[in-house]
Amino acid sequence: MINPVYLRTFVHLAQTRHFTHTAQQLHMTQPGVSQHIQKLEAQLGTALLDRQGKSFELTQAGELLCEYASQQADAESELLSAIAQDDEQxxxxxxxxxxxxxxxxxxxxxxxxxxxxxxxxxxxxxxxxxxxxxxxxxxxxxxxxxxxxxxxxxxxxxxGADRLCLVLPADVAADWDSLMALGFINHPDGHHYAIQVLEANFAEDFKGMQSVPQSGYINQLSQILLPVSRGLGFTVIPKSSLDVCPFGDMIRTARLATATDESVYLITRKxxxxxxxxxxxxxxxxxxxxxxxxxxxxxx
The missing domain is CATH 3.40.190.10 (Periplasmic binding protein-like II)
Structure with a gap:
């Protein structure tokens, strides 16, 4: 890592092109400025100044280091600005x-x-x-x-919470035999949702998802209710999904004796x-x- 104190001295020297003026600006002695430059050159393993008597020019390495220092200064300025402007908008x-x-x-x-x-x-x-x-x-x-x-x-x-809804074709009754005749339209969270709803409302009949015939599977959330709307099965989805589906009168949500809500947790790093x-x-x-x-x- 480049020593930030030595780098600061070098940047001032590159701007003033004068050891004495740099020393005055930084409240240092001239030998102190020279020492910082020498240590920086030793750290980088290359000369930064092409000395010509009392004057000097930057070497190619010195020019690159100046460009690097400028980029660092810009990045720091942007960071401080972003921190200062932390707002809701x-x-x-x-x-x-x-x-x-x-x-x-x-x-x-x-x-x-x-x-x-x-x-x-x-x-x-x-x-x-x-x-x-x-x-x-x-x-x-x-x-x-x-x-x-x-x-x-x-x-x-x-x-908050999200209500789990048992969704079936509009003309089908929400009894166990009717559901089994239809079969279940599964999706990535289908079994997780269905187990909660079926256990709570059909405890005597429900013996696990292995006992429920599956009539289809789809992993596209927006398409889950399409087979239901065509009378091909029933499914269980959160109300948040049901509210944005476009199938209207072709489907309905069963009125269940025991409503099932899934808690929703907001997580962040501690x-x-x-x-x-x-x-x-x-x-x-x-x-x-x-x-x-x-x-x-x-x-x-």
Missing amino acids: SGECRLACSGSMAMLLYPQLLSLQARYPGLKMSVEAAPNAAIAERVRNRESDIGLITQPVHDPEMLQEKV HRNLPLRYQPIRALIREQLRTVPAEDDASG
Whole structure:
């Protein structure tokens, strides 16, 4: 690492082109300036000055070192400016969450960005484990997960809940025999969601997902309800996903005896103080998740 004190002396000398003037500016002696330059040359293993009597010119190495010092000064200036300008209206905002949560939150985040053009929204859709890993590796600053993490380096807080909905074709009854006749439309989180809902509402009949016929699988969140809308099966998805699906009267949500909500946790690194721009984002998340659980619309 280049000694910053010696580098500062060299930069002043390169600007003044005079040892005495440099010494005066830095409140040093002239031999002290010479000593700093000699030590810097020894550290770099090359001459920085082409001495010609009492005058000198910079060598090629000296010119390169001046350019390096200028770049360092610019970078430091930008850093200090960014720190001084930490506010709610500028900077990159990096969020990781599930695909369904992204569908719910992303339009609201874009509205926030439209209001404050200095913000840059970066949203990564991923499973729970990958979300936690991204936050742990500083790839995302905040994450939204539905399973608590047990990591001493992470902070987590419950910020809301997402209702799990049993969705079926509009003309099918929500009894066990009708569901089994249809079969289950699976998706990456399908079994995880279905087990919670089916155990809570069909305890006498449900014997595990191995006993539920599967009539299809799709890993595209926006397409999960397509086979349901065509009468080919039932599925279980969060209400945040249901709210943005376009199938209208072709599907319905069963009114269940026992509602099932999945808690949503916001996670951050324990020793990471988030910039001010995340404050309105956290408030937006809490507001959106507070309004997600609601009474089911359909009967049956």
